[in-house]
Amino acid sequence: MNAHQLVSFRKPLALIAKQLPKPVGSEVLLRVVAAGVCHTDLHVQDGGFDLGAGRLLDFKDRGMQLPLTPGHETVGTPVAAGPDAKLQLSGNYLVYPWIGCGDCPVCLEGDENLCAQPRFLGVHRNGGYADHILVPHPRYLIDIGNLDAPSIAPLACSGLTAFSAIAKLGDAIKDSPVLVLGAGGLGLMAIALLKSLDARGAVVVDVDEGKLQAARAAGAIAAVNGRADSTVQDITRALGGPAQLVIDCVGSTESARVSLDCLGKRGRIVIVGLFGGSAEWPLPLIPIKAACIQGSYVGNLRELRALVQLAQDGMIVLPQVSKFDCCAVNDVLGRLRRGGITGRAVLVSET
Structure with a gap:
């Protein structure tokens, strides 16, 4: 062989x-x-x-x-x-x-x-x-x-990773749109699954315009450029308020920052991406927001x-x-x- x-x-x-x-x-x-x-x-x-x-x-x-x-x-x-x-x-x-x-x-x-x-x-x-x-x-x-x-x-x-991450968000996906960070293969899979599972949909962030176009074609509610100075404001506007549900398909220092910056009180972040780096979170915001940050591995x-x-x-x-x-x-x-x-x-x- x-x-x-x-x-x-x-x-x-x-x-x-x-x-x-x-x-x-x-x-x-x-x-x-x-x-x-x-x-x-x-x-x-x-x-x-x-x-x-x-x-x-x-x-x-x-x-x-x-x-x-x-x-x-x-x-x-x-x-x-x-x-x-x-x-x-x-x-x-x-x-x-x-x-x-x-x-x-x-x-x-x-x-x-x-x-x-x-x-x-x-x-x-x-x-x-x-x-x-x-x-x-x-x-x-x-x-x-x-x-x-x-x-x-x-x-x-990628399918299993997205599916397991979505499952950790529970029935809340039917009430609130999900912020998906990353429109690579994993992010596009998450968009497709959310659409198929009758969720409220996904607002997607990426730094590549071609991948943002793919996210729109896959049915994302909105696709936000992660390089813009107004990224957080654009995300909040697209979601109609602070994020309650986040799936981080990147797992980088920058995606971790955006996740917490956009998160509303009692919001949940599920990290599945393995890009690498370390999080630079203002720690007081985690208890102040009563944030739940969870990892999900395949x-x-x-x-x-x-x-x-x-x-x-x-x-x-x-x-x-x-x-x-x-x-x-x-x-x-x-x-x-x-x-x-x-x-x-x-x-x-x-x-």
Whole structure:
């Protein structure tokens, strides 16, 4: 099999021929049909997250070993399975990549994505930037039926991340519009889901005019330029008052500042973006506003199954994806790093 592997941090991926793995136990081997390209893959390539103030969350200290095949938004067709895997070798399946140890209390509660000893596909174990992927158990496979594989692949990360963040806002989304910071692939997914879930809608902020146009086309109530001197006033005007609900799809020093500046009393901020940096909040404003600031990290398997079911039921409109040949992975990663991808990019196999 061929795999695009990270051999050295901060270097392009290398195409490497590897022996096709033979599944044992409950493992399932799938031929990759589509693999989404995510901003998290840039952090994997860089070897960590910028924590601000010169600090780095180093993936090497978190169990990442090279060489590694990135890619955590994967749709594939089963071609072989171990003797303990009960699965039909046909059809297309979305792979849930946020796999934990399986034994700790967090995993046993169903929140493997929050496990302290993760085995994430594409981060700790080989992922979908290859012609085959090995999945440890069929429970991590979600049958997508006749749904379009490249359109469904991003649900494993950007779709799930947006869906889980929206769920944390509860029924309030039906009463107040949501301020969405960032109109990249994650932000556009949030707009589409809010629209599909019969919410009041989204006011979107970005610094790129092309992405603001994409947000408007996706159904945003308003799209605000984050570089303007009047950004906070423009946001407040578009919302009809201070923000009560915020989803920060960027997670930068600047987006954190805008979030709190716009937030009304008893407002809620859910941060999902991993751009990096540190927050420079005036701390007295957090109790004065009775602000709730919550992190949300991808989502659990139950949530992904529910999201795919909504897609199968025709309840959500998926954003358009840009398809690229799987051999163009380094070019796509470079374009993503430069901000040259609007929406989601997906690698597709030649066959």
